[in-house]
Amino acid sequence: xxxxxxxxxxxxxxxxxxxxxxxxxxxTLSNIQWYKQRPGGHPVFLIQLVKSGxxxxxxxxxxxxxxxxxxxxxxxxxxxxxxxxxxxxxxxxTGKLIFxxxxxxxxxx
Amino acid sequence: xxxxIQSPRHEVTEMGQEVTLRCKPISGHNSLFWYRQTMMxxxxxxxxxxxNVPIDDSGMPEDRFSAKMPxxxxxTLKIQPSEPRDSAVYFCASNVGPGYSPLHFGNxxxxxxx
Numbered sequence: 001x002x003x004x005x006x007x008x009x010x011x012x013x014x015x016x017x018x019x020x021x022x023x024x025x026x027x028t029l030s031n032i033q034w035y036k037q038r039p040g041g042h043p044v045f046l047i048q049l050v051k052s053g054x055x056x057x058x059x060x061x062x063x064x065x066x067x068x069x070x071x072x073x074x075x076x077x078x079x080x081x082x083x084x085x086x087x088x089x090x091x092x093x094t095g096k097l098i099f100x101x102x103x104x105x106x107x108x109x
Numbered sequence: 110x111x112x113x114i115q116s117p118r119h120e121v122t123e124m125g126q127e128v129t130l131r132c133k134p135i136s137g138h139n140s141l142f143w144y145r146q147t148m149m150x151x152x153x154x155x156x157x158x159x160x161n162v163p164i165d166d167s168g169m170p171e172d173r174f175s176a177k178m179p180x181x182x183x184x185t186l187k188i189q190p191s192e193p194r195d196s197a198v199y200f201c202a203s204n205v206g207p208g209y210s211p212l213h214f215g216n217x218x219x220x221x222x223x
Binding site for chain 1: 140142151152154157159164165200202206208209211212213214215216217
């Protein structure tokens with residue numbers, strides 16, 4: 001079945017450093033959705049990408065969908081302590097959304 | 110907008126007992142999803158419904174798990190009998206489906222089976 005692999009599993013950064021998480025698939029993805037889950041919270045939708053090579057920005061966050069639609073990345077510029085949490089990518093196929101394992105980001109002030 | 114409502118927030122039960130988790134999706138959303146989250150396996154999709162009909166239950170771990178959606182505003186996930194390895198956070202989510210629309214998650218139910 002459809003699977004998305006996410007790396008790294010954990011990342012510790014100093015506040016102000018950049019952070020990137022990657023999402024990869026062996027098959028072409030119809031779309032990519034990114035979610036953020038704060039500690040003790042629930043996943044919250046951030047953004048969706050559907051077009052090959054698409055790039056979208058939300059303030060310090062940049063989301064990218066690969067040209068072959070088999071990978072995606074989320075890059076955070078100059079991390080802040082409010083960025084702490086687990087970031088999940090997911091892809092929906094026939095209506096069901098399958099998530100990667102997530103990348104947990106820790107930010108040291 | 111009330112969001113997706115799950116109950117209870119926490120459930121502690123003994124092995125062998127029946128557990129029922131409840132979910133009220135966002136009004137107007139026609140797809141509903143049950144996920145289980147653990148450290149080992151991350152966010153696993155257990156089952157999803159579209160227009161109250163179960164579409165894919167391939168993620169349901171075994172016969173001890175069952176889910177129903179008797180109407181558009183209510184769903185249950187039942188575990189009978191429960192086992193310690195069922196301990197996890199169970200999330201319900203809904204969206205305007207099928208398709209690519211974002212999922213809206215509830216706050217989850219933290220289940221502990223002793």
